[in-house]
Amino acid sequence: MGHLKRRKFLVLVDTSPEHKRALRFAARRAEHTGGIVSLLTVITPADFQHWRSVEDAMREEAMQDAEQMLHEAASYVSALNGLISEVSVREGKPHDVLMTVLKEDADISIVVLGASTGREGPGPLVSLVAQQAQLAYPIPVTIVPGGLSDEAIDALA
Numbered sequence: 001m002g003h004l005k006r007r008k009f010l011v012l013v014d015t016s017p018e019h020k021r022a023l024r025f026a027a028r029r030a031e032h033t034g035g036i037v038s039l040l041t042v043i044t045p046a047d048f049q050h051w052r053s054v055e056d057a058m059r060e061e062a063m064q065d066a067e068q069m070l071h072e073a074a075s076y077v078s079a080l081n082g083l084i085s086e087v088s089v090r091e092g093k094p095h096d097v098l099m100t101v102l103k104e105d106a107d108i109s110i111v112v113l114g115a116s117t118g119r120e121g122p123g124p125l126v127s128l129v130a131q132q133a134q135l136a137y138p139i140p141v142t143i144v145p146g147g148l149s150d151e152a153i154d155a156l157a
């Protein structure tokens with residue numbers, strides 16, 4: 001009997017309020033399907049070069065913030081379903097990093113994104129996914145509306 005692949009649900013963890021919706025959906029789906037939640041935070045490098053010491057300090061601070069966000073996200077998932085999440089921090093543009101991670105990890109079967117309910121639109125990654133076929137992800141993407149209640153998400157997942 002071959003090794004059964006566990007589905008991984010990849011969630012991009014950021015400072016947006018809607019990422020919590022995506023987290024909850026992924027946690028519930030993983031719970032119901034025997035899967036794993038994989039959490040990714042992307043640090044966007046500064047567009048300009050500072051003195052080396054300033055840049056290093058900024059990168060260090062960004063890394064600490066990212067690790068704190070991942071810790072909080074993993075704790076949230078664990079409180080929901082008792083599962084331990086995979087966590088990783090990468091540096092770059094979110095879309096590029098996501099594509100790289102998907103190429104590297106064949107076990108990721110779904111990307112889960114939260115859509116903003118704000119007037120400014122659903123969010124940059126959701127917009128990219130929806131508009132540009134040539135930038136499409138090689139696996140299914142689930143977009144969780146930011147306005148869904150916990151109960152609605154639990155019922156859907």
